[in-house]
Amino acid sequence: MYRMMSATCPHCSVAMHAGISFQYLGCEPSEFETQDLYRALVSNCPACKRLIVSIERYWVVDNGEDDRTLEVRMVVPRAVAAKVVPPEVPQPYRQDFTEAYVIVDDSPKASAALSRRCLQTILHEHVGIKKKNLEQEIDELLAKGSLPSHISDSLHMIRQVGNFAAHPMKSTNSGEIIEVEKGEAEWNLKVLEDLFDYYFVAPAKAKERKDALNKKLIEAGKPPIK
Numbered sequence: 762m763y764r765m766m767s768a769t770c771p772h773c774s775v776a777m778h779a780g781i782s783f784q785y786l787g788c789e790p791s792e793f794e795t796q797d798l799y800r801a802l803v804s805n806c807p808a809c810k811r812l813i814v815s816i817e818r819y820w821v822v823d824n825g826e827d828d829r830t831l832e833v834r835m836v837v838p839r840a841v842a843a844k845v846v847p848p849e850v851p852q853p854y855r856q857d858f859t860e861a862y863v864i865v866d867d868s869p870k871a872s873a874a875l876s877r878r879c880l881q882t883i884l885h886e887h888v889g890i891k892k893k894n895l896e897q898e899i900d901e902l903l904a905k906g907s908l909p910s911h912i913s914d915s916l917h918m919i920r921q922v923g924n925f926a927a928h929p930m931k932s933t934n935s936g937e938i939i940e941v942e943k944g945e946a947e948w949n950l951k952v953l954e955d956l957f958d959y960y961f962v963a964p965a966k967a968k969e970r971k972d973a974l975n976k977k978l979i980e981a982g983k984p985p986i987k
């Protein structure tokens with residue numbers, strides 16, 4: 762079987778539209794409709810030419826007419842290439858973000874713990890908010906009302922699921938440990954990217970534009986903008 766798919770190359774991070782071939786592992790699907798089946802998804806990135814292989818666990822449904830993905834695990838490469846963090850973002854935020862990004866597939870819990878720590882360090886060191894815990898710190902930041910709404914909405918979501926990875930919490934109904942879902946870990950990364958942009962990248966770009974304008978004003982013999 763052969764399909765086209767659009768994705769981001771895990772090696773070079775370039776958006777790719779590539780053919781993907783399916784290689785069945787073990788038996789052909791139609792004979793074993795009631796158990797998990799496995800197949801390898803194989804493609805090559807058109808940009809960097811490197812091989813990408815994932816193992817998919819799936820079920821056959823609708824009498825073999827269709828299938829349903831249960832799990833996809835990438836085996837080549839072992840992890841997604843580190844996302845390029847904009848150069849304006851200082852350490853240690855870069856390091857924490859990159860590590861949280863690289864391990865998000867293998868350990869959402871560890872990734873979420875790292876990204877929460879990164880968020881907390883930004884609040885402590887850059888914004889100057891220090892409270893008893895991250896939830897209270899997010900509350901304080903939201904209370905300032907200074908963030909663009911898309912960021913404050915996202916932070917509110919983190920606040921709602923808060924601190925699960927760092928401090929395991931039990932469900933009040935079932936008494937079970939609440940697990941950090943991969944979706945939540947990915948959500949944290951997205952919020953960090955937004956905050957990076959808001960606190961570091963956008964101000965640096967604005968300063969660049971102002972400096973360029975002032976250079977022209979001075980050249981024209983006019984006073985620069987403060």
Ligand SMILES: [Zn+2]
Pocket residue numbers: 770771772773774775806807808809810811
């Ligand atoms: Zn590539």
